[in-house]
Amino acid sequence: MQQSVKVIILLTESLSLFEYGCATELFALPRDEFPVWYTTETVSLTDTHYAGLSGESLMCRRVSALPPCDLLVVPSFRASVVDVPDIYLRELQQHHARGGRTISFCSGSFLLAAAGLLDNRVATTHWRYASALKAQFPYIQFRDDILYHYDGQVGCSAGSAAGIDLGIEVIRCDFGHEAANNVARRLVLPAHRSGGQSQFVAKPVSAGNTSLSKSLEWAVRNLSHTLTISDIAAKANMTRRTFDRQFKRSFRMTPGMWLTQRKLEMARQLLESTQLPVETVAMRAGFENAASLRISFKKHISVSPGTYRMQFGRYPAAEQHAAASVDTNSALSG
Structure with a gap:
């Protein structure tokens, strides 16, 4: 314990x-x-x-x-x-x-x-x-x-x-x-503030019951590699230009940055709490494939998904090592 x-x-x-x-x-x-x-x-x-x-x-x-x-x-x-x-x-x-x-x-x-x-x-x-x-x-x-x-x-x-x-x-x-x-x-923290590694902690997507907040909640529930910012804007009943302007004013970041962070957040949760193969984690988190997930992890978190799972996964070390081996083998074959 x-x-x-x-x-x-x-x-x-x-x-x-x-x-x-x-x-x-x-x-x-x-x-x-x-x-x-x-x-x-x-x-x-x-x-x-x-x-x-x-x-x-x-x-x-x-x-x-x-x-x-x-x-x-x-x-x-x-x-x-x-x-x-x-x-x-x-x-x-x-x-x-x-x-x-x-x-x-x-x-x-x-x-x-x-x-x-x-x-x-x-x-x-x-x-x-x-x-x-x-x-x-x-x-x-x-x-x-x-x-x-x-x-x-x-x-x-x-x-x-x-x-x-x-x-x-x-x-x-x-x-x-x-x-x-x-x-x-x-703490009712605002949206994620970019600017350093490993800062992708889940925070409320928005305050209030606005069309913007509802569209962001919908986006988090429907993450996929085909989801676009235009899709989210349409869900909010806004033009893309209006959506971008309101989003930047509310969150001080671009919608694209926000969407990438939500995908990484979902991937981290899955890597910590499951033994799903990295390819499956990538798909469920909204990435096109495991390669794109690895690229995002290296860019924003500075480690590979397999290393991250070994450090923060809740399963025994031997089981984590097996998961990391699958990750490595996939990288070599891809």
């Missing part, structure tokens, strides 16, 4: 209530719908009292060392590194050496970088701090074209709200696609 995941939220002298609120919403909020979940504690290594920007204050437990945990969350840190307290560096490095995972939101990446956790890793931060991060830490592989990056052990987000996207990805890795979808739905 799966066990709960121990999370520590670390407050530093640079407190941001929004990022801290995101961390607690994602990992500390009780969720009775799941049999196991996160057990979360907020601690500080340097203080017990933190003041907000409008007269509020926050109290937390001060510790001399980080309690053992599976996941360490750094909601924020000052975006200028001169003299980082040794206790921060020591505790983050020891946590990392023990195999613990670490993620940061927004400027929290500066602390991860100072501790060496981002050396030779892809990293990002808020665009306001990009130049400073690149200048101070030349050994990181900085990218300014992603919302977040998470490699399974270390992750950081480009901005405050992007921390939610990062948190949803961590939840998906820990508890699966369905759990991530449920949390996203509880």
Whole structure:
């Protein structure tokens, strides 16, 4: 039986209530719908009292060392590194050496970088701090074209709200696609925001009971390689030009991007929850064939469907390996 995941939220002298609120919403909020979940504690290594920007204050437990945990969350840190307290560096490095995972939101990446956790890793931060991060830490592989990056052990987000996207990805890795979808739905998140690998988490297709939302719900129920944007526009009783304009205004992406994401989302669900051959997964998810599915996976998720199934499938490793072998054999023959 799966066990709960121990999370520590670390407050530093640079407190941001929004990022801290995101961390607690994602990992500390009780969720009775799941049999196991996160057990979360907020601690500080340097203080017990933190003041907000409008007269509020926050109290937390001060510790001399980080309690053992599976996941360490750094909601924020000052975006200028001169003299980082040794206790921060020591505790983050020891946590990392023990195999613990670490993620940061927004400027929290500066602390991860100072501790060496981002050396030779892809990293990002808020665009306001990009130049400073690149200048101070030349050994990181900085990218300014992603919302977040998470490699399974270390992750950081480009901005405050992007921390939610990062948190949803961590939840998906820990508890699966369905759990991530449920949390996203509880948060009433908007449509998927493109900009990085592995961000295709199901989110509400639209708000309200409009013809646009109904047409998108219909499209998700009728995914196929023959489904076109013009078909969806016709279902909404709109011209293609009007549909494209309203869609971009509502979702800030093209309908084609949205449709590709829905197909990838369906494929991920099938790869995680079934042992169907990759060719069948491709057809059910709306791709023309397994080859087109593999191309989309490589482009948007950076792994093959077989590798993804081995990492996130719910079946035993031997059965997953058999499924991956079918995938590989199909690739060689195709």
